[in-house]
Amino acid sequence: MLTQSERAQIFAMRLAQALDDAELTVFDISISPMYLKGETLPPLDEIIKIAKN
Structure with a gap:
């Protein structure tokens, strides 16, 4: 299983x-x-926003 950082x-x-x-x-x-930079994952609403662009 991957870590949050990975x-x-x-x-x-x-x-x-x-x-x-x-x-x-x-x-x-x-x-x-x-x-x-891979510092953090975006929250789900940000992922949705990214995907829509």
Whole structure:
């Protein structure tokens, strides 16, 4: 089972790749850069907001 820190790192990598593929930055979709650093996972409402962009 993955730790919270490992899940945050995986989320950060996947988010970075998705943003890169879409040619966007975290500022284009108004989310915290700390998610790209893998410092923490966003709450569910933030994940939904990210997914809608």
